[in-house]
Structures are given as C-alpha cells and as structure tokens.
Amino acid sequence: MTTPANDASKGPRDTMTGTVPSGGGVAPERNPSVATRERRTAAISPSGETPYLVVEDLTVQFPTADGLVSAVNGLSYSVPLGRTLAIVGESGSGKSVSSMAVMGLHDPKRTRISGSIKLGGDELVGLSENELMKIRGDAVAMVFQDPQSSLHPLYTVGNQISEAYRVHHKVTKEVAKKRALEMLDLVGIPNPIRRFKQYPHEFSGGMRQRAMIAMGLVNDPKLVIADEPTTALDVTVQAQILDLLNNLQKEFGSAIVLITHDLGVVAEMADDVLVMYAGRCVEYGTAEDVLARPRMPYTWGLLESIPTVSAANERLRPIKGLPPSLLALPSGCSFNPRCPYADRVKGERCTTDLPELLPVDGAGAHTSRCHLHDKASIYEAEVAPRLG
Amino acid sequence: MSDTVRPVEAGTANSPLLSVRDLKMHFPIKEAAGLGRTKKVVQAVDGVSFDLRPGGSLGLVGESGCGKSTTGRMITRLLTPTSGQILFKGTDIARMKEKQLRPFRRELQIVFQDPYSSLNPRQTVSNIISTPLRVHNLVPKGQELHRVQELLERVGLNPEHHNRYPNEFSGGQRQRIGIARALAVEPEVIIADEPVSALDVSIQAQVMNLLEDLRRDLGIAFVFIAHDLGVVRHFCDEVAVMYLGKIVEQGPREQIYTAPQHPYTQALLSAAPDLGTIRGTPPKERIRLVGDVPSPIDPPSGCRFRTRCWKAEDICATQEPPLTPKTKSGPGHRAACHFAEPKVDLTAATA
Numbered sequence: 001m002t003t004p005a006n007d008a009s010k011g012p013r014d015t016m017t018g019t020v021p022s023g024g025g026v027a028p029e030r031n032p033s034v035a036t037r038e039r040r041t042a043a044i045s046p047s048g049e050t051p052y053l054v055v056e057d058l059t060v061q062f063p064t065a066d067g068l069v070s071a072v073n074g075l076s077y078s079v080p081l082g083r084t085l086a087i088v089g090e091s092g093s094g095k096s097v098s099s100m101a102v103m104g105l106h107d108p109k110r111t112r113i114s115g116s117i118k119l120g121g122d123e124l125v126g127l128s129e130n131e132l133m134k135i136r137g138d139a140v141a142m143v144f145q146d147p148q149s150s151l152h153p154l155y156t157v158g159n160q161i162s163e164a165y166r167v168h169h170k171v172t173k174e175v176a177k178k179r180a181l182e183m184l185d186l187v188g189i190p191n192p193i194r195r196f197k198q199y200p201h202e203f204s205g206g207m208r209q210r211a212m213i214a215m216g217l218v219n220d221p222k223l224v225i226a227d228e229p230t231t232a233l234d235v236t237v238q239a240q241i242l243d244l245l246n247n248l249q250k251e252f253g254s255a256i257v258l259i260t261h262d263l264g265v266v267a268e269m270a271d272d273v274l275v276m277y278a279g280r281c282v283e284y285g286t287a288e289d290v291l292a293r294p295r296m297p298y299t300w301g302l303l304e305s306i307p308t309v310s311a312a313n314e315r316l317r318p319i320k321g322l323p324p325s326l327l328a329l330p331s332g333c334s335f336n337p338r339c340p341y342a343d344r345v346k347g348e349r350c351t352t353d354l355p356e357l358l359p360v361d362g363a364g365a366h367t368s369r370c371h372l373h374d375k376a377s378i379y380e381a382e383v384a385p386r387l388g
Numbered sequence: 389m390s391d392t393v394r395p396v397e398a399g400t401a402n403s404p405l406l407s408v409r410d411l412k413m414h415f416p417i418k419e420a421a422g423l424g425r426t427k428k429v430v431q432a433v434d435g436v437s438f439d440l441r442p443g444g445s446l447g448l449v450g451e452s453g454c455g456k457s458t459t460g461r462m463i464t465r466l467l468t469p470t471s472g473q474i475l476f477k478g479t480d481i482a483r484m485k486e487k488q489l490r491p492f493r494r495e496l497q498i499v500f501q502d503p504y505s506s507l508n509p510r511q512t513v514s515n516i517i518s519t520p521l522r523v524h525n526l527v528p529k530g531q532e533l534h535r536v537q538e539l540l541e542r543v544g545l546n547p548e549h550h551n552r553y554p555n556e557f558s559g560g561q562r563q564r565i566g567i568a569r570a571l572a573v574e575p576e577v578i579i580a581d582e583p584v585s586a587l588d589v590s591i592q593a594q595v596m597n598l599l600e601d602l603r604r605d606l607g608i609a610f611v612f613i614a615h616d617l618g619v620v621r622h623f624c625d626e627v628a629v630m631y632l633g634k635i636v637e638q639g640p641r642e643q644i645y646t647a648p649q650h651p652y653t654q655a656l657l658s659a660a661p662d663l664g665t666i667r668g669t670p671p672k673e674r675i676r677l678v679g680d681v682p683s684p685i686d687p688p689s690g691c692r693f694r695t696r697c698w699k700a701e702d703i704c705a706t707q708e709p710p711l712t713p714k715t716k717s718g719p720g721h722r723a724a725c726h727f728a729e730p731k732v733d734l735t736a737a738t739a
Contacts, residue, residue, distance in 0.1 A: 090588040190679075204680045205452075234451035234615065236677045239659035243676065261589060264661030291663065305593035307622035308663055315600070316622065318593030322558055 046272050046286045046365040051078030052255045053102065053223050058115035060094070060101050069326045071097040073279040074115070079272070081222060084249065084256040086270035086287070088263065088302070090323055094279040095259045099225045101125075102257070103142050104132035119223065138168045141216035145228035147208035151200040157211045158184075158196030165218045183214040187244060206237035213244065220252060227259045242269055263306060267291055275299050278324055278334040281357060285366030295360040295375040296368040297339045300383045317386065333371065341378065345371045404439035404475075405609055406463070406496075406577055411436045411472035411482075413458050417685065431684050432458045434633035435472075437711075440577065445603060445610040447624030447641075449617060449656070453681055454630040456613045460579040463611065464498045465489055476577075494524050497570035501582035503562035507554040513540070513565055514550035520572045539568040544598060560591035567598065571606075578602075581613045596623065617660045621645055626720075629653045632692040633684055635711055639721030647730035649714055649723035651675075652693050654731050691725070699727045 060072040072094040079085045087095045100106055102117055104124060117124040119139060124132070136142075144150040152160055161183060162176035169176070177196070184192035187210040200208055209229065216224060226245065230238040242265065249256055258269055266273055266287065273290040275283040275298065283296040294300055301319035321338040324330055336342045336350040349355075349371050357369045360376070372378065414429040433455040440446050448456040461467045463474055465481060474482040481492050500506035507516055517539055518532040527535045537547035543564040554562055563583060570578055580599065584592040600623065602608055614620050620627055621641060628638040629652065637650040648654045658675040677696045682688055688695050694704040703726055711724040 206680055236655055236659045239676060264663055267663045268661045302589055305589045307618040316593040316596050318597060319590035
C-alpha cells in the first residue's frame, strides 16, 4: 500500500485560490468560471507519485433546449507516468465526456468547461484550437472504441499513420513511412509493408484496433486515453489488445487513462480506479482498494451485478432502478434512490446533503462519496460474502 | 398468468423438445472478378447438432462470425437452412412452407440483441405486443389491451405505459418490451440472441434475472446465444462452444467451465478478463491465441481451429476430428479434437 506522501506543492485540501492559472496562452475570458472559483481538491494520485496529468474540479456542461446538462461535475484525478487509471461507469456517467475534455474535443460554442486540466504542468483548459492541435496526437493520444468508424475509409492505413507523424514532425514522406512501418510492426501487425498500402476495410476488427493504437503511439505520447478500446472486440482478441497496451506501456512508460465499463478489464489493467456515477466521482483509489475493499454502495452494486466466469452465483443482485437523468439529478446523493443502504444513514442526509469525497479510513488516498458510517463493516459482513 | 405455466412433466423430460441435426447454412456469394461462375459460399454454419429438453437452457458461445446467431435464426426459420433437420417435437420444420410453419412460429420465439433496432419506432408498445396476439388469434377482440398490460407487468414494466412509443424507454426497458412480445404467444422455446450484451452492467443483471424467472415460472426452454462466458455460465445448464460454423465442444456447464477439453474453449476461458486477478496477485495461466479467425469462405482443412492451435500436428490438417466423448470426460461432455485433454485451472475461484 502507498502512503499519501503528498509533495509540498500540492497544498492542503479545500484551499480557495482566487487566481487564474497563468500558464502560457490561457484565455480566461472564455471560461470566466475558472477565475471565480478554483478549488484545490485531492489531486495526488493514489500512488503518491508525481502526476503527469492532473485534472482538478473539472465540470463539463452542455446547454440544451431542455436545460443545462452537467455531464461531469467537479471531477478531480491524476495519473503519473507509467501508471494506468481506469475510469469506470455506466453509459451516461460522464466517463467519455471527461476524457474528451482532456483532449479538448468539445465544441467550445456548445460546451461550458470549467476547472483545470494540467498536462505536465501546463494548463489545457482555455487553450485555443491551434494550441490544442499541437498537443493532440503528440503529447496526448486517444484510442477510440470503434476502429471501424474512427479510421478514414478512403485513405490507406499507412497513409493515416504517417500523416499523424508528419503533422507533428517536419520530415519527408519517406521518413514518415519508415516510422509508420516501424509502428505497424511494433503493434504486432504481420507483413507491415503489404498492410501499409491497405485500406481499413481490408483489416479485421482486431487488426484495425492495432492500427489505431499504432497511429496513437506514432509520436510517443506521454498520455494515452483509451476509450473502451476493446468493447467492440471478441474476447480472445481483447486479450491480445490488452496485452499489447500493457507491453507498450512498459516500453514507453506512458500514462494511460482507460475508460471502460468492464470491471474484468479493470482488474487486469488498472493501477488506479475511479468510479463515476451521474457525472461525479463516487470512489477513487488503487485497483486493489476499489476492487478488493470497495467502500461505496454503487461499487458494491456493480461488483454484485456481474456474472463471472469463475463462479456461477445463485442469483444476480442487480442495482434496482435506472441511472438518473442528468437534467434532473436527485437531491443529495445522486445514488440515493437506488441505494439499498440509504435507510441506515440517520435522518434524511442521503436525500438532502451531497456527500463529500472523503478518505475512507480518515486519511489514506482511497476516497469515496457516501454518508454511511460503517462502510467497512457493512462490506465485510454483508457484501463480501455474497461476492464469494 | 397462471394459464401460461407449463410445468415440465416427468415423462416428457427425457425426450428432447427441439433437436437440431447436422444443420448447415451456406450463403452463396458473388465473385466480382473472373469470367466463370465460380460459385463460392460462406459456410456460416456447417453441421451443427444439439438437443434441447423442455425447460432446459442451452448456451451457444463463440466469437463473432462463428455462426451462433445464424443458428438461432435458422431455428426460428428466419433463415431457411441449406441442409439438415430442425425437429420440433418430432416434426421437421427445416424446409416447411410458410403456411405450414405458422403454428410453429408460435412455439419458437426470438429476442434480439439490439433493443433499439428491433422495435418499430412508429408503433406504440401496445401495438408491438398485441400484433402477435392478433396474428395468431389468441385473444378475443377487445381484450387485447388487458393481455398486453398483463404481459407488461410480467416483464416488470408499468402497465400504464402501454400507449408509449419505444423511444420513451431506456435500453433495458426496451429489451423487456422485446421479451414481452416474445412471451405474448406463449412460446415453448425462446431463442435469446445476445439479449443483454447491449445493456449496462446493472441493467444487464436485471434482465438476466427476468429471463431466469420466466424460465423457472413458465417452463420456457431457452437457446441462449452470447459471447460473454460469465453470462452463459450463469444462465445455461448446457453449453456448446462454436468455432467457425461448428460446435467444437459441448457438455454440461460445470464440465465445460471446470474441465474444458478443447484447446479453443481453454483459450476462450483464459482470455476472459476476470475480477479475481487484481494486479499484484499472481495471474491465472494465460493462453494467448495468435492471429484472427480464418475466413468461413475458405476454412482450413481438417480441424478448423488448427491454424491458431498450439497442439496442432499433421493429423489435424488431414482428418477432421469428430465431436465425441473423450476418455477423461464426464457424461454428456464431448469435444472435437484429436488431442483433447481436460485443463482444470483456468477459472481459479475468486477470493
């Protein structure tokens, strides 16, 4: 286990700093809310290492005809180089929206983003499109869920990979081609010279995902955001791709943010885990903490809902009800209408007060958002036996 | 709903409700280049046989393109098989004409994977569910709504919502509507084609429990098609693993999961990401397959799995292994492999 050896620059929790981060090229006028309210929350990763990506109090809102949708609400996390953070949640929990914000992929005209996203110390929120272009694909790369629709069907795969290299490096086509062939080989595509000239439709699903990864890694990014990289793949191919990501991380030491809904994938890949529900982080800690000692009823519910290969449980215990609409979040804890333990909290706190994201044992880096007092004993006595 | 309860009678439990024998589906494809009419076919399903007993549940597992959905569509006769038999209570329905088939359509229903594209967006829920009632003349005129509401309640939806359109429901609720539509005609067999794979984890468990209740309370037999090994283990008594149009291993659930014989089943089980392995703890043994599934247009000779198999020898290319019981296997457990051998440590228990 790690100790919260916070380095001194990350100040105490809840320090109000009324200042705008004055990094290079910040355009505060577009995000006035950054200026008015910047809250420092626990931005140290559960490992205690110096993080490369630091997201603090990130809020992403979409104004719609029906009202303001807060897709991400006050999200904070950090990822050091060489570590993998898995963001877990159901559809609509905000996991993809938050990572698209890191890539600067939201249309600024239709989105309100506040908070801070720091990459190696540089602020990304508020950067202009041109500045973001320099970062995208270079320092940060994204691997999308569906390689079928994220590769261009009319260009050869080789062309697309070498273009990604040429955008960020002033090199000749030959050099870029050599680099692309190198990458195809690295991600385990047999016969790269022939594959270089082929179009995406000539690739199988697994090969396409490998090509996507090759394209993402062509510039040696320090941060890779993998958004459901294996959801569209078969299980044997999924295992190949996860191995590949693991090996590449060991070789290049990049930070990985893995977005997934599959807790099995999380268990195999992640160092740290962040569970999202209705736009908020509800539990955050090392993979061991969150999966083996979870301290939030939603995480318990997720773990209990999965039929696993290793055990044929008698009956699944699903979480009752549906995830709430982001337009009309329940008051208090967003999970309270579905929470089977809400009646154990004294009074009406679950329906009136939004719980803070607090350390589960008073101090450590494992945090959860729940009013329950005796989370540890409830888990050990009731939930753990059912998980077997 | 008591009228729909069909408890499994002891006498009939042994004779299968549905028997599939050597079922084949070859789709012809057009060759773009070349002059001659070289007829090529996609061998989507190539000789599948299994039995389903009343109230039983058979899982068809495999990766995409292995023919599991095609098999399901042939059983419900949404596709006409190239050859083979589909015996429902002893009657072969494989080549029946549409008119003769009508009464059997009532007995064999299907629930589709995608709850978004399998419901007509311009029909109300009540219309969607009552159409099969009208087609089969099951309910006297004027009482359809009552039956629709009964069905909605059975699948856990609010009966008041019968006048709504599919777009007003979430994915899990839509899947329930699809299930209610299948239930409307009181079928004996439901083919569930990936019924939960489009749903979120928490919703998936709700729908799984619903299907299980239906199986228990109404005695409906299920052919459960899925790629998720965990879901299949949870739901099915018997499991058939398919690879490239053929069943490579078949047997009782516990046998398949605890002592798989075929190398492909072993690889499939070891590839499934499992919560038991949290980084830092020693991981279970890994079998990593290389490459992709070969094309079903031109499948490998002999054993179809040999191109990715680590046990393959010369005999695998020349002789196709039959699906037979092996020396070390339990009753009812069969595998199609020359070198079948049980492997027991692939799904080490969690915790």
